[in-house]
Amino acid sequence: xxxxxxxxxxxxxxxxxxxxxxxxxxxxxxxxxxxxxxxxxxxxxxxxxxxxxxxxxxxxxxxxxxxxxxxxxxxxxxxxxxxxxxxxxxxxxxxxxxxxxxxxxxxxxxxxxxxxxxxxxxxxxxxxxxxxxxxxxxxxxxxxxxxxxxxxxxxx
Amino acid sequence: xxxxxxxxxxxxxxxxxxxxxxxxxxxxxxxxxxxxxxxxxxxxxxxxxxxxxxxxxxxxxxxxxxxxxxxxxxxxxxxxxxxxxxxxxxxxxxxxxxxxxxxxxxxxxxxxxxxxxxxxxxxxxxxxxxxxxxxxxxxxxxxxxxxxxxxxxxxxxxxxxxxxxxxxxxxxxxxxxxxxxxxxxxxxxxxxxxxxxxxxxxxxxxxxxxxxxxxxxxxxxxxxxxxxxxxxxxxxxxxxxxxxxxxxxxxxxxxxxxxxxxxxxxxxxxxxxxxxxxxxxxxxxxxx
Numbered sequence: 299x300x301x302x303x304x305x306x307x308x309x310x311x312x313x314x315x316x317x318x319x320x321x322x323x324x325x326x327x328x329x330x331x332x333x334x335x336x337x338x339x340x341x342x343x344x345x346x347x348x349x350x351x352x353x354x355x356x357x358x359x360x361x362x363x364x365x366x367x368x369x370x371x372x373x374x375x376x377x378x379x380x381x382x383x384x385x386x387x388x389x390x391x392x393x394x395x396x397x398x399x400x401x402x403x404x405x406x407x408x409x410x411x412x413x414x415x416x417x418x419x420x421x422x423x424x425x426x427x428x429x430x431x432x433x434x435x436x437x438x439x440x441x442x443x444x445x446x447x448x449x450x451x452x453x454x
Numbered sequence: 455x456x457x458x459x460x461x462x463x464x465x466x467x468x469x470x471x472x473x474x475x476x477x478x479x480x481x482x483x484x485x486x487x488x489x490x491x492x493x494x495x496x497x498x499x500x501x502x503x504x505x506x507x508x509x510x511x512x513x514x515x516x517x518x519x520x521x522x523x524x525x526x527x528x529x530x531x532x533x534x535x536x537x538x539x540x541x542x543x544x545x546x547x548x549x550x551x552x553x554x555x556x557x558x559x560x561x562x563x564x565x566x567x568x569x570x571x572x573x574x575x576x577x578x579x580x581x582x583x584x585x586x587x588x589x590x591x592x593x594x595x596x597x598x599x600x601x602x603x604x605x606x607x608x609x610x611x612x613x614x615x616x617x618x619x620x621x622x623x624x625x626x627x628x629x630x631x632x633x634x635x636x637x638x639x640x641x642x643x644x645x646x647x648x649x650x651x652x653x654x655x656x657x658x659x660x661x662x663x664x665x666x667x668x669x670x671x672x673x674x675x676x677x678x679x680x681x682x683x684x685x686x687x688x689x690x691x692x693x694x695x696x697x698x699x700x701x702x703x704x705x706x707x708x709x710x711x712x713x714x715x716x717x718x719x720x721x722x723x724x725x726x727x728x729x730x731x732x733x734x735x736x737x738x739x740x741x742x
Contacts, residue, residue, distance in 0.1 A: 300606040335608055346605045348493040351527065352568040356575045358529040359536060368578035370587075374602070 301350060301378035302333050310347065314338060353379050466519045466531045470538075475512040477543060478684030479520055480535035481551055482510055484576070485690055486524030487532060488558045492566040499561060502693045509689030540579055547682050548580035552587065554687055556594045557675055557694045563651040570602040593674050596654020596667055646708055649701035661706070668702040 303310045306320040317337050324330040336342045357379030360366045366380045415422045473479050485506065489499040503521065510517045523531045539551065555576050559569040577587040591599040603610050650657065653667045675698060677691035 299602075299604045302606065332606070332608055336606060336611065342611060349567045349571075349605050352491050353571055355527050355529045355532070356571055359533050360575065360578070362529070362533055363536065363540065363579065365575070365578045369584050370574035370578050373584075 299349070299353060299374070299376070299378070301354070302337055302346075303350070304378055306333070310350070357381055466523050467534050469516045469519050470534055473512055473516050475510075475516075475684060476538060477547070478510065478686055479512060479516055480539050480543075481554070481683045482506060482517065482686050483520040483524055483532065483535040484539070484551065485554060485558050485687070486521050487527065488555050488569065488572055488576075489561075490525050491527065491568040491572050493568070496562045498697070499558075502558070502561065502690060505693050506686045506690045510686040511684065536579055540581075543580070544682075548582070549590070550680055550683055550687070552576055552580055552582055552590060553594050553674070554680060554683065554690060556591055558690065560595050561694060561697065563648050565600060567603045567605055570600065573599075574602070594671070596671060646704065649704045652698060652701040653705070659705075664702065664705050668698070671698055 302308075303312070306317070306324070308316060308320045312320075318334075321330050321333050321337070324333070336346050357366075357376070358381055360368070360371060361381045365371065366376075366382065371380075415425075470476065470479060486503055489495055489503060495503070507517050507521070520535075523535075539548070543551070552573075555573060559565055559573055565573075573587075573591075577584070582590070588599045591597075605611070650659065653659075653664060653671065655663060655667055659667075672695070675691065675695050677688050677695050680687045680691045
């Protein structure tokens with residue numbers, strides 16, 4: 299879907315005259331006809347405005363939440379409704395973003411159940427150390443029982 | 455600049471922070487937004503919202519603020535609810551919310567362009583892949599998730615205006631179609647065409663199909679499944695479920711209008727071992 303107001307650089311509340319003037323400036327004839335057939339007809343424009351409003355809201359939310367690369371959005375050509383410019387310095391939105399980025403927690407606050415071993419690394423280290431120690435002892439016993447450590451008796 | 459953000463009213467955000475039922479509040483906001491996004495809240499949706507409001511456990515101020523936010527559709531305030539749900543809702547809650555939103559969207563029997571885009575946004579917000587969402591939509595409504603229309607294209611408008619002049623067939627799944635004037639005037643009644651749409655069937659459905667589709671949809675839309683989202687969600691689901699039940703009752707009771715005449719069941723090539731071939735042939739001869 300195309301956002302005519304953004305492409306024509308006109309306010310959504312523009313009057314018919316302004317729209318007509320903006321459309322006259324468009325060089326692409328097919329696009330001009332398309333815009334004219336929808337924007338200059340009152341009933342069509344009302345419906346189009348409503349849907350465009352919802353899409354603009356969605357586009358803005360997507361850009362704030364980082365969802366403008368999400369699968370459903372990437373399907374259609376939604377570049378008209380993707381707003382990725384940073385807001386002006388000093389606007390309330392700008393401060394909001396800067397503060398949020400500076401103090402945002404790295405991970406989400408959702409509690410994830412982690413295994414007891416990963417929560418207590420000391421226990422993990424102790425268990426691994428114990429296993430290695432046991433393995434070494436067993437190896438020693440095994441080797442000594444086969445007399446590999448001692449020299450073979452000389453054949454007389 | 456054209457699209458500069460308006461100054462955020464602290465009202466909803468503060469109420470949200472101070473609320474004890476945050477998830478329920480967010481769910482209420484989102485569901486109300488789905489209802490209001492096509493610009494016109496049909497009487498059924500109004501009734502549903504009223505019921506939902508009664509079921510909300512928090513304060514009335516929060517509820518009023520949530521409904522106000524949903525009606526105005528301002529992104530900064532809706533974003534509060536969206537952000538919270540994205541990071542704090544469990545996976546099953548997210549799926550339930552998606553299902554609730556779908557049910558709400560198709561409550562008036564059609565999926566408008568705005569509703570379609572809102573559902574897509576919710577799917578991305580709640581981390582539901584397109585394939586999973588299509589499956590969820592089909593299970594909840596009995597129809598595949600349609601491609602959104604494009605009100606900025608001339609072909610869409612031509613199709614819509616032609617459809618309005620001709621009598622639209624009852625079983626067409628209307629995407630972005632104009633509001634039905636006369637039917638909006640009577641909120642409680644339902645005609646067989648609408649009932650068929652609610653059940654996701656086409657004209658000429660047999661009794662068996664009606665029953666099986668009702669059972670299938672009722673299992674998915676039963677209000678008790680939504681207990682996790684809070685009481686307001688249960689109330690919403692109850693009202694939607696009521697509508698499903700009404701549709702089913704209507705179709706069961708009216709014998710001739712919507713249903714096909716009772717015919718012998720068609721010969722189904724059911725796999726039966728031992729002597730099945732002969733039985734199949736006999737059945738085919740009888741049925742044809």
